[in-house]
Amino acid sequence: MTYLIRGKVALLIKVVVVALLASVLLLLAQSAFAQREYVIAAFLAISVVLLALTYLSKISIPLKFFIPGILLLTAFVIGPILYTVAMSGFNYKTGNIISKEEAIVQIKVRGIEAAPSGLSFDIKLGTVDGKPAILVSDINTPEYFLSTLEDRTPLVASSLTLNEYGVAVEAPNFTPLNESEFASADKVYTGARFVFDDRFFIALEGFEAGVVSQQVLKFFPESDQFRNLLTGAIYTDNGRGNYSLADDKGAILEPGWRAPIWFENYSNIVTDPRVREPLIRVFIWTVVFALLTVLTTFALGLLLALALNKPIRGRRIYRSILVLPYAMPSVMSILIWGGMFNTEFGAINALLGTDIAWFSDPNFARLAVILVNLWLGFPYFYLISSGSLQAIPSELMEAAAIDGANPRQIFRKITLPLLLQILSPLLIASFAFNFNNFNLIFLLTGGGPRNELDGEIAGATDILISYTYKIAFGAGTQDLGLASAISLIIFILVASISLYSLKKSKVLESFA
């Protein structure tokens, strides 16, 4: 088989694969470029060049193996981290999502208001001397006129062709648009200001209606200000992504835009009690949860591994059964456990003969979270403990036994230290994983219970990542900037704890 894909055939396959891959990446780059995602487009284009250079030249043989990993790592790890770092320095939340240019356009649109008279007319789109015009009918008065971007010409009903509702459809010098011209007309007529009088204009509200309107907010690009033409109020860039009044910072024009606020999201974590206090509570619970999870799952897994390390009847069956919770999709397990903990009809209360409100009481909810995670996690530690026990030379135990050590002493002085040495990296990894165990919390308790009536923001079982998710994507205001700042802190925390633990356990030395 190996010989079959050598020489010209292998080269051909390589060229075809690279060409297909490059096509897909270029297609994605093109799409990203069209959506103004220039960084993504540039990354994809560079990837094509790198792939072609690596696989179609002899620049570096090791790179042929590393380049897919490097590109994927950049795209899915380094990229998001950099993006999160960047976003944590922005006022990026509901109301401050779009760019400043877009915000200005939209404020201008919202700055057009219907005239107090509330007048609106039936209109017909067309042209006069090749220029955009509307044939306006006020069927109530009835009154008719032609309006262009420059002037308004009154018309008499007798000179017009009216439809069954009394709306003018034809007039002298007026050429109505036909169906095929409507598509191109949208861009020309939408936003156009057809003359009504000195103060007001007619704005299109669809192809059939025009509303007498006025521009209330006007933008002055040279001073970067909006002025309310009716009240004279001036709105200036407040440096936080909104135009606001100088004497009332709360009076802002919407929408706002993403604006850099540098370290404000980080300082809010410390200075804003509504952010800081729940965060501290959540952080403490996160550490407790992760520690308890690692301890309980490791303890139970090790206990079972020790029990089944001796030849007993049906050992294989027991081992298979113990691995089952690990084999089952965790999402399904969590949802089933959620049902079992239901207060009214859950199996747990039925078995215990109790009516415990598992997910309403903070302590019971935390207990439920730990128990479910124990169920989900112990098979993993059972498996790795079993494997590790096999790796410990039996001579050590035999020698200790000959020297008079009892089984408990052998376990405490020989087995456990050796096991911990082997399993330390996995215990640390488990801690880091559970520090961010979003699935369990989200699916089992949703972070609750939370006493909303007492103004609690975070739930009793919320861990940092689920709390961050709520800040970023919860109901009401979604504060992506603050969530990014908290995410970054979580990242630094987990990375620091992991590195410290690895250093302490001297595991990395074996890789040196």
Add this chain to the structure above:
Amino acid sequence: MNRKRFGFSALVAAFALAVSTLVAPSASAATEIVVWADENRGPDLTKVIAAKGDWVPGFTVKVVTFSSFDALKEAFDKATDASGPDIVVGANDWVPTGAKSGKLAPLTLTAAVKARFNPTQFLDLTYKGKLYGVPVDINNVAMIYNTKLVSSAPKTFGEMVAEYKSLKTSKGLKAGLCIAGGGMSWGAHSVFSALGADAYQFNSRGQIVYNRAFNASTFGKNVRTLLMDGNKSNGFFPATDTGCKDNFLAGTVPYAVIGNWEWSDYADKGFAMNLMPVPGVKAGTYGKMFGSVSGALLTTFAAKHGVESAAKSLLTNFFASSDGQVRYQTLAKRPPAEKGAQANTTITAAQRGFGTSASLAGIPQIGAFLNSNKGGANYWDSAPAYWTAVLIDGKDATKEAAKLSQIWRTNTIGGKGDL
């Protein structure tokens, strides 16, 4: 790089460019109006629009259906200039966030179009004085009772509780009244209101009173008397909606609050559509239910796609017209929002039943107040929290009611600026 390899590189580059150019999606035609809808509304809209293609002359309408309402919301939140819809059929509480974030565009309806709707329906779709869509269908709830368990319509809340207590053992009832539609916040407002806790207050002229909230003592007393035995729930009104629909259909709950989008599930099981509002503490009074509307909302993407006026035309010619709403609601089976469609004979009795129930006891759903969390929590979180605190945790009904009242009052004041 030798000549041979350079040749291969050139070949690869040429091939890649050729393929990506051929496969690259072309910009969507400016004669197409894209409408996004959920898994229920999408298929019905597709059929209705396909049956009559000239809602906007010169333009075609493409309906994109999402797998769920949540999926639709998520997609809309993440929509980009290229992918976003021109119109989205969504919930009224999307309006404040959509408008703030610049995803929804305002529109001005002519007097003739406005006259087709009840003016309070526009409150749902208004943010800071601007309208962002047209009402499509009314969402409300009504109470249904099982005539095999109770023979006549209850006149007071207490009558329902007494009936439940008398039948509880003999009929094996699991609850007296439960919320099958709309959840413990939106759907349960009629129960809150029946017991004296309206989310916001109106004066006798129908104007909102911003600095007043419900009377916590009265409400707390009603809850204690009617829903509690000591500091425990008497079982009449469960704190969650879990299993309510199944239990009602199984004949183990005599009264249920159901949503107007699901009435056929009950009719199919042989239940008569004896719909009514939740009776109040005194005879002749009723708990007010939210009468909200779903809206066809104009997006800012329409202008970017060059179809803004066309999209506005579709809104008025189809979504806000009698003809469009009758055609659509004949399939969707929800109460239409448009007055002409409401009066149309093709609209079913159940659809009208919800409408009648709403007119007896309904208040507009004002997102500006309900979504506000100036009081520490918004209505949607605080309402179910009250039921949990009192009916499950056994906390003092009046003390918790005082907290709730304070939250809702602050939210109403805080939301005033968003109207």
